[in-house]
Amino acid sequence: MLDSFFLPAEQGVHELDDLETVRKSFDWKQAEHQFSWHETGKINAAYEAIDRHTEKGSADKVALYYSDLSRDESYTFGEMKKLSNKAANVLKQKADVRKGDRVFIFMPRSPELYILFLGVIKAGAIVGPLFEAFMEGAVRDRLEDSEAKVLCTTPELLKRVPYQLLPHLKHIVLVGDGINEDEYFIDYKKAMDQADNDFLIEWMDREDGLILHYTSGSTGKPKGVLHVHEAMVQHAQTGRWVLDLKKDDVYWCTADPGWVTGTSYGVFAPWLNGVTNIVRGGRFSPSDWYQTIEKYGVTVWYSAPTAFRMLMSAGKVLAEKHNFSSLRHVLSVGEPLNPEVIRWGWQVFKKRIHDTWWMTETGAHMICNYPSMKIKAGSMGKPVPGITAAIVDDSGIELPPNTMGNLAIKKGWPSMMRAIWNNKEKYDSYFTSNGWYVSGDSAYMDEDGYFWFQGRVDDVIMTSGERIGPFEVESKLVEHPAVSEAGVIGIPDPIRGEIIKAFISLREGFEASEKLKEEIYHFVKNGLAAHAAPRKIDFKDKLPKTRSGKIMRRVLKAWELGLPTGDLSTLED
């Protein structure tokens, strides 16, 4: 068992102070009243996120603070309404965008990205955000599979768009300078200057497509996960329950919109709740990040373990130069949150870091730590009200507490994916015949109802007859003072079935050596269990990670076994 510890519940007024009572009586219908569809029967997520607030007296409130090395700007809800109207006009009139069309955005983070994102939705199209770092093959796969009609990009990134090979792509909107406009290429700036400030929003049914996020499977091509407008019910509600967003918060989600965290919780949740949202462009840098918190007085901060670990590696001295007193609530997502990181957050920010578990496919929070809950460090927390989670066996039968199995969610929640684009068979394969969505993660639930992540089902290691989740071992490894990050896999062994191999990147000031390997081995052996200690260790400068910060264990495994690495489009540079 992990070296876990408890942090007490937070004092204050939180919507889930009485979690169990809310859980018993809650139904997602109760969360719908804030939206306008009760009058019209129709909705549009961009209207609910932006325009609705301008009609309720918040037109002059800041919706977006944007900064990078060369820009420092702010936009009110009123300005975002106007600009997204203009963008919608450009898309509809110049690029012939119609309801249900797929419009992709392949751009670095910038205000224009968010304006176009909202414009696409207002025009009734399905928005497809792409990481700016994608190379040609990755861009092509996604535009081809979705039969995208329009792409918004920059002149620099256009070099990675093989548009001549994409017959469905009818127009490209270019955001930049010196653009030669023609029938095909639309100059964003020029078109925006000419566009009308008003736009007749395309009103949608709740089951109409909203967003298409491509996510990589462990093999084969990436799959397009489709979410619909109704998802916003859950984005808004979990924004209050889990992110604890309140009207005057200054909220910073560090995720890129190419990843679902950067849309569900980087666009929808904050803006549906009328909260001021911060976007920082450019690359990660510890001192820039700390300055961002200070400069804007960030109150709620949502990031990922990989970023926290990098901040940890940057050392306490740097952290101590900054003032974090504005922070009220800190959260993490995307991979397991090591207890060591929670301990560090408690020292440096004087805050509990709240782990949250969900997936591209689930569209929004599923299992989380709420302010009102005691945190068991290393646990993902408990299901949000309205969500039924369980550990099931391969045929969908529920398993008793403290048994490792498939983490599953009872089918039917607002932000559940509605399709894998063009692949019904794949979509159906997620569900058991008795109505469970099977996540592909392995976990167990303890006797208090807390869920503990063990790894992707394919990552679980069997050694000497024991099942070991790589995360437990990785968490122990990063407690060692020399270890910055660790990825653990099982490799075949004639005697033990598998043995554990760890790939480790060291903190600054530590040298790789056989002696250090020995020391780390004993550290895990004494701290966790002999069978869980890595018998093999490789030191690496960097571990292979996805752009969202997940250690790609399958790449480690492929390196190790000399196998093909599969789809690498989401690998960071």
Ligand code: PRX
């Ligand atoms: O394996 C789990 C891991 O990330 C997967 C989902 O990846 P993605 O769709 O890219 O993420 C979307 C936004 C969360 C999960 O199946 N994962 C996510 N959150 C956690 C996690 N693993 C452990 N703890 C978490 N809190």
